[in-house]
Amino acid sequence: MIDAAALDDPELFVRSESLASEIGRELSEHPIAYELSNLSLPSMLHVAKKETIVTARLRCLGIVLEVERWRRKHGERLPREDELNLLFKDYPRDPLDGAPLQFHPDGHGAYRIIAVAATAAEKKGGVNANSPGIGFSIVGF
Numbered sequence: 811m812i813d814a815a816a817l818d819d820p821e822l823f824v825r826s827e828s829l830a831s832e833i834g835r836e837l838s839e840h841p842i843a844y845e846l847s848n849l850s851l852p853s854m855l856h857v858a859k860k861e862t863i864v865t866a867r868l869r870c871l872g873i874v875l876e877v878e879r880w881r882r883k884h885g886e887r888l889p890r891e892d893e894l895n896l897l898f899k900d901y902p903r904d905p906l907d908g909a910p911l912q913f914h915p916d917g918h919g920a921y922r923i924i925a926v927a928a929t930a931a932e933k934k935g936g937v938n939a940n941s942p943g944i945g946f947s948i949v950g951f
Contacts, residue, residue, distance in 0.1 A: 819865070819905035826858030859931065862905045863944060866928035869902040870911055870945045873923045877913075877948075888915050904928050911945075922947045 817825055833851060837844050844851075876897045880889045894913055895901055902911050906927035915921040924945035932944060 819862070819903070820908045823858055823862045823906055830855035830858065863928055863932050865905040866911075866925035866944045867946075869905070870923040870925060872902055873898075873911060873913065874946045874948060877921065877923075886919070888919070888921060906931055920947070920949045 834855060837847065837851060873894075877889060877894070880893070880897060881887065889897065891913065903909060904911055904925040904927045906925070909927060912924045912926060913921060914924065922945055924943050929943040929945070
């Protein structure tokens, strides 16, 4: 597990999930041998998923901050997609699959930034099945 912590996204999440599955299997197959471990390890097995979700939220927030800075400099106009890419040296990516975070303007000054894969993992894993998704929505003025 310590080796997995040295990995970057999205390999970190994949390796951590694999280890969590392996540890969970060992705990259930040998409940007496791992009686003490069984008290603390199950809650720790969700750390990688929670970290991935928090990382995705922070990356979405980073885009929101840059978009709002852009708006202040350009008369409240949202950046076009090509302009948005110029705001970042490396465009923020979904930590789960490495895909670029999605920017969805609505044409009326509002927009949404979303991490699609992290949202799917959050809903699938039951971390928060009722979540509207990992991202941020900015309403129009």
